[in-house]
Amino acid sequence: MRLKQLNLENFRNYPQLNLEFNHGLTILTGENAQGKTNLLEAIFLLSLAKSHRSNHDNEMIRWHENSARVTGLVETEHFEFPLELILTNKGKKAKYNHLEQAKLSHFIGKLNVILFAPEDMQLIKGSPAFRRKFLDSELGQSHPVYLNELLEYNRILKQRNTYLKQYSHSNQFDNVYFSILTQQLIDRAVSIVRYRSNFVTSLNQLAQPIHQALSNERDQLGMMYLASSSHLDYQVDEAELKSQFQALFECSFIREKDQATTLYGPHRDDLGLYINDKKAVDFASQGQQRTTVLSLKLAEIELMKELKGEYPILLLDDVLSELDDARQHLLMSYIEKKVQTFLTTATIQGLKLHQLSDADIFYVENANVYKGESLNG
Template identity: 45%
Template sequence: MYINNLNLTYYRNYQDLSVTFDDRVNVIIGQNAQGKTNLMEAIYVLAFTKSYRAAKDKELIQWDQNYAKIEGTVFKRQQQFPLEMQFSTKGKKAKLNHIEQQRLSDYIGALNVVMFAPEDLYLVKGIPQVRRRFIDMEIGQIQPIYIYHLTQYQKVLKQRNYLLKSLQREKSPDLTMLEVLTEQLIEHASIIIEKRFIFLKLLREWAEAIHHSISQQREELTIGYHATVEVLESDDKEKIKIAYLDLFQKNREKEIERGTTLVGPHRDDLIFYVNGRDVQTYGSQGQQRTTALALKLAEIELIKAEVGEYPILLLDDVLSELDQYRQSHLLHTIQGKVQTFVSTTSISDIQHETIQQAELFFVENGTITQQKRG
């Protein structure tokens, strides 16, 4: 799988860009604030329909324009097809093979992307929201229906929280609507948890072996899931629903008192252990970075196993954050099999063969010049 060309119109600091990429390694070189990360972000947005660094879609539109457009040609499963994302003040449109998709879950998964940026090094020691986002985005790529249930869950959750706040002000609240929303929330929550458990089983198979290799067989990685409901990873959807229903009934008064939903997938977390110790709390910075790297490399292999082709890899200013050993391990792993985009201010400190044979793209003030190497 690879993206052949990318066209940007009024996207961030790119007014009108058309660029063709190599199907192996492309290095985007430029000083800060010139547009190299914007280019990486555009590929990510083309895959996921939203940015990993912008809170609102309107931030993607050039400041003096009323729309932005990203177009790309993708080769996947021996087929070539165009993808298009357009953002305006009226919302966004996603087109697959020139056909607008009514649901984003019907679009996501057409282009598979793994992003590795400096903030991903905080995947282990960061807040739970970062880890939930990691697992949600990756499941969505291989099972787009997951995005649908996650979106519906978030909508019902917002309605339920609003209702809980309003119930705080009533002396004898009518709980009929709360019961309806709770039932809807449980339906989507049980599917989300079930799919997360299935995904984690696959992730462990890859991540634990990769981590063992990176640590030169000295460390064992274990990935745990901390749920706000007492369930087993072997439980099916129906057992999970029963557990949620029981817990919501027990927490009803407490939730009304606090005006918010206290349990559910939106409060769950991933826990990483190295040699039996919680890496977030007790791990060294090196152990935390090795864990993050193992997770990203595991993503690549997991998507390959599930989809049948390797995803595109985006390395956004992350190589300089890795020591030479981890940097070399990463580049050796993806060499010759994954279309990779590397953004950096300089390649002078990156001596690996993968980079030496890459195509170079120099970015300055939203303009790109290309230089072939190898």
């Protein structure tokens, strides 16, 4: 899978921009706050119909403008097609192959990307919410049905929490209505955790040998999808898991009313990462943390290839500054001639990449982008 063209109108600090890309490495370089990451954000937007930096779409619309447009031309092994996303203060409009999509879930995943940014180091030390977002982003691209299940779960969860807040200590509390909400929540919860659990199992199988190679056989990586309660076993069949959720919610009914919130479910699950059978969050060194995240990202690339039949596009947002020379070399060697890659960096000085001789280099300055000469190795 390749992105051949990217066109922006009133997106972030770009009033108008048209770029064409090669099939290999593209380097976007320039000082900070000039618009390099905005270009990666636009590519990410064409994949997941949302930003990786903000939850507010209007922040992507150029100041004093009413709308923004991002379009791209995507090439796959068998055909090419345009993607278009229009942002307004009233919502989003998505088009695939010139046809407007009734649901964003029909648009998401037509372009597959893997993003590797400095904040991904939070996969180790960050909150469970960060790791859940990681799982949701990857599953959303590869399994459109998952997105629908997640949206429905979040809608029902919000409805259930609102009811708990409003009526938990009131005589108007309707146990029958609350039971219906709970059953609807359980149905979606079971679907979500099975998707996530299977995804983590597959990712773990791919990441383990990669991590062993990156660590020179010193460290063993493990990962596990962790339930929000020890009373839940995600390895059982669907009917048994529903029964476990039902029993858990019945036991926690009083506590949920007292705390006025839903205490268990996928919204409180986590991804456990382990180095040599020890929790990475507690015992991993800085180097081990970087190797772990790098292993996850390389495994994501391979898993996306298995699931979708083609390699995704890789977005590296100033991430080489987080890696030493050895890990930089391993990363770039692993993806060479397989994955179209976009890399942002403040300067190309000091980059020790043999791919520089074949890379396209774009200089970004105050929303102006111009192509420079390719470097000799």
